[in-house]
Amino acid sequence: MQRSLLVFAVLFLTATGVAWGQSSPPPDQTEQVKILLERIQQLEKRMSELEAKQAAAPAPSLSAAKVPLPEPAAAPAVQGHQHDVSVEQAAVRQMETHYPSLQIRGFADVDFSATDQKGTNSGFNLGQLDLHLASALSQKISYFGEITFNARPTQYTVEVERSIIRYDYNDYFKLSFGRFHTPIGYWNTAFHHGAWLQTTIDRPFIVKVGGTFTPVHFVGLLAEGNIPSGGLGLSYNLGVGNGRGDVISRPGDAGDINNNRAWVAKVYARPPKLYGLELGASIYQDKITLPVPNNQGYREWIASAYLVWTKGSPEFLSEFDNVHHRNIVTNQVTNSDAFYVQFAYRLPWLERSLKPYYRFEYAHMPLSEQVFTHQDQVESILGLRYDISSYATFKTEYRNTKNQPGVLGSLAQPAVNGLFFQTAFTF
């Protein structure tokens, strides 16, 4: 492990050095651009003054009979002006939105991991290749799609992560249909599947892709918008959908597994006076039917609350989820809890490209839990993000994870320590 880490560290530093060299343009070039732009502004100002003078001058009243023949020298000037006007009109026409206006953006990441867990190998792996589609179909109708390609031991799997059509009435009411990321808590709807968007390499336990703690996806309809609330800056999400499928990590894409619809409600505030702050709470309700054993039915309530400060200096994210299950037949109740707290700070130097971070995660699922696998997890992550350009980043992380089936407080298993590297980018 040590040798492979050493090799990787050398490669990482080399790549960082190369990127560093490429990312900083020569200062004199920037200065020249500045001077040219100032010159353009001066010329524009001069031109507007001339135009204003021309408009103020008395316009000659010419009748058709009295129109003098154009002087040879004046003709090119008039033609030039007409050319400028037509070029500007073409530019304006080009800037107007045309429908449909499809935009495609991609996200991808390449990772390296090495841990001291017995039976695991260190090595590289391809993260998700994520394609995002956004298209305005009219002034008030838009489509959004997200498709991921995931590396598996024997093949690649393709997954439609999101497929949404949205009708906007105004800022207070927007209605969407399709497959969403469930608006529970903060992370799931803030970062989606783009590793480049999030500060850390991986998602927290409660919103792990393929995880079961909260339903990451939701198929149905969603109403959203702002709530007139003055200085509070309130907004809402209200959704109705299929809820969890046969495999509880997946939504019922091809149809619900029972006649009970899941619903979700979220309210959050972004007070304009405290720019960067967001706090919110959400509640989710569903009926789960587990095929094994005996189509057991459970009522599920998920309550979530979060508080985040999204400016980079500092960045603070915290989220708490409680998942409540009640067996419909036996009325047995279980409560599972999980939270994470993440702190990051974008350093003021090197064009604010460095961002050290720390995250603490905790998850507790009791022994009596029948829907989830019993597990307690405590994890600490210490890392550094380095933005090599506006659209690409390097991240390096140390993780200490303690997993224990059963009750917290008896963390007898040895902790797993790991080093993780990632380069994530958007294109």
Next chain:
Amino acid sequence: MNPTIKRVLAILSLPVWICMVLQHPSSAQTSHSTDIAVVVHPDTPITDLSLAEVRKVLLGERQYWNSKLPVSLLIRAPVARERDVVLRVIYQMSEAQFKQYWVAKIFRAEVTSPPKIVYSNDMQYDLVSAIPGAIAFVDARNVRPGLKVLRVDGHLPGDRDYPLR
């Protein structure tokens, strides 16, 4: 003080000085003091916005002036002073953060496109005049007749407490 300790302190303080020097050039962009006017299409049903409301519009959190009129956001290309002021005062972001913000915003399915980038004042005036619901930021010295200049926090460009400068 012991000369060795002095030397160690000097060496340790070197990175701090280097960082301060590296950080300094970004402040050079803010040396001018001309006001930046917020101009909108003449038919836009609004005359006064608070700075927080301007920020909401620029962040894409307010996307409609009313049910029938969507906001169309115009922003000058990098290095223009208007853009510097908008990024510094309203967004409070660096150029890189601004780009990342809009990539994330589109990815969250909150908007379908980023603000339209304009490369000259002429282009800006043409677009604001042509697109209903358009909003742009122009040097107050170059405001042309025919566009509506909005009050920000109750102030017009040139007022002592005007916030966009």
